[in-house]
Amino acid sequence: MTDQTAPKDPDGPEGTAEQVPTSAAVPSQAEKKTKRVSQRPDVSYTPVSNGLDYLVSVFQHLTEGATPPSARDLKYTVLHLQAATEVLLKARLAREHFSLVFADPTQATYDAWQKGDFKSCGTLDAFDRLRNIARLTIEEEDRKRIKELSDHRNALQHYGLTHNAYAIEARAARVLNFLITFIHRHLIPGLEPAEAQYVEQGMDSFRLQLRGIETLVKQRMNDLRSELAKLADVTVKCPDCEQWAMIADGRDEGPTCLFCHQVWPEDPMSAAANYAWIVLGLDEHSSFQDGGDPPVVECPDCGVCALVTEAVTAAGRPGATPLCFSCGTVFKSLIDCEGGCGTVLDFAPDGESIPMCSNCIDIRFARF
Numbered sequence: 001m002t003d004q005t006a007p008k009d010p011d012g013p014e015g016t017a018e019q020v021p022t023s024a025a026v027p028s029q030a031e032k033k034t035k036r037v038s039q040r041p042d043v044s045y046t047p048v049s050n051g052l053d054y055l056v057s058v059f060q061h062l063t064e065g066a067t068p069p070s071a072r073d074l075k076y077t078v079l080h081l082q083a084a085t086e087v088l089l090k091a092r093l094a095r096e097h098f099s100l101v102f103a104d105p106t107q108a109t110y111d112a113w114q115k116g117d118f119k120s121c122g123t124l125d126a127f128d129r130l131r132n133i134a135r136l137t138i139e140e141e142d143r144k145r146i147k148e149l150s151d152h153r154n155a156l157q158h159y160g161l162t163h164n165a166y167a168i169e170a171r172a173a174r175v176l177n178f179l180i181t182f183i184h185r186h187l188i189p190g191l192e193p194a195e196a197q198y199v200e201q202g203m204d205s206f207r208l209q210l211r212g213i214e215t216l217v218k219q220r221m222n223d224l225r226s227e228l229a230k231l232a233d234v235t236v237k238c239p240d241c242e243q244w245a246m247i248a249d250g251r252d253e254g255p256t257c258l259f260c261h262q263v264w265p266e267d268p269m270s271a272a273a274n275y276a277w278i279v280l281g282l283d284e285h286s287s288f289q290d291g292g293d294p295p296v297v298e299c300p301d302c303g304v305c306a307l308v309t310e311a312v313t314a315a316g317r318p319g320a321t322p323l324c325f326s327c328g329t330v331f332k333s334l335i336d337c338e339g340g341c342g343t344v345l346d347f348a349p350d351g352e353s354i355p356m357c358s359n360c361i362d363i364r365f366a367r368f
């Protein structure tokens with residue numbers, strides 16, 4: 001391929017030997033790369049450009065089709081975003097030492113590495129090894145998102161797509177944000193200057209497209225702003241799309257996200273548990289181990305076990321507001337029953353009432 005022939009067919013296939021996508025993302029750079037790659041046997045080149053290829057595909061599926069993206073586009077968004085994450089994290093890990101890419105580094109041999117004949121570690125293992133061994137500064141929040149992406153990909157492989165377009169779009173934008181920063185901070189600095197420049201140019205295009213996706217998300221949130229403003233005291237961050245658009249106001253259909261339309265039909269208990277675990281990072285088991293109170297308790301108003309004692313609402317953030325995901329009650333004066341039974345009470349001291357539940361009062365009076 002020469003410089004004279006390549007521009008004549010900008011949309012055609014770039015060549016079969018190379019996995020260089022003919023995307024608008026890195027238009028004029030693709031041919032330079034094709035020429036360069038055969039001259040340079042640099043092991044770091046292949047995985048990074050492979051990861052970039054997947055990212056090009058993710059952006060194509062997210063931005064070039066219908067709005068919101070079709071089920072097929074969403075499927076490839078999830079699959080290729082997961083693949084990009086895996087390839088890029090491992091590319092950085094291999095730079096630390098090739099054995100770290102093996103599922104079991106103690107079994108690693110250079111021969112197996114060269115042949116590519118080995119079982120490699122999982123994406124989350126790669127993330128953990130980058131943090132714990134390579135000592136990269138990468139956030140727990142990002143680990144959580146990558147885990148959700150892997151779970152999501154597995155669910156997609158086995159059960160088909162269950163999540164809706166808006167949730168996938170919003171979540172993909174966050175993972176893309178992480179990857180673009182990761183490439184910039186942790187991958188580009190180890191490349192030789194010509195490659196680094198090529199990759200950095202690709203990044204510019206990715207950032208621009210990501211801003212486009214983020215703008216869509218923002219516009220959608222803007223459209224919901226007046227509706228959400230009226231419901232700020234019962235609005236929390238949605239565990240599915242991470243937007244501040246999940247309404248727990250006791251409506252019949254159950255807690256509902258106005259952004260991604262996720263509903264927990266008639267199941268406020270799992271909505272509350274989901275929220276506590278995914279958004280607040282609290283679960284029943286670990287709070288029990290820590291000797292703390294469970295994150296979701298029985299509501300003194302409706303009796304359903306859907307009261308999130310440390311919910312963070314749009315009106316009350318950053319402080320915690322006890323909110324029942326079943327009846328939508330916001331509690332102002334929640335206390336633990338002084339009888340020590342673990343029941344939570346809505347108690348306003350009036351000088352006369354006893355800060356105990358009726359059970360504990362019965363037991364107390366029965367003694368005399």
Ligand SMILES: [Zn+2]
Pocket residue numbers: 167238239240241242243245246257258259260261262
């Ligand atoms: Zn949502």
Ligand SMILES: [Zn+2]
Pocket residue numbers: 299300301302303304307324325326327328329
């Ligand atoms: Zn309630």
Ligand SMILES: [Zn+2]
Pocket residue numbers: 337338339340341342343356357358359360
């Ligand atoms: Zn009690």
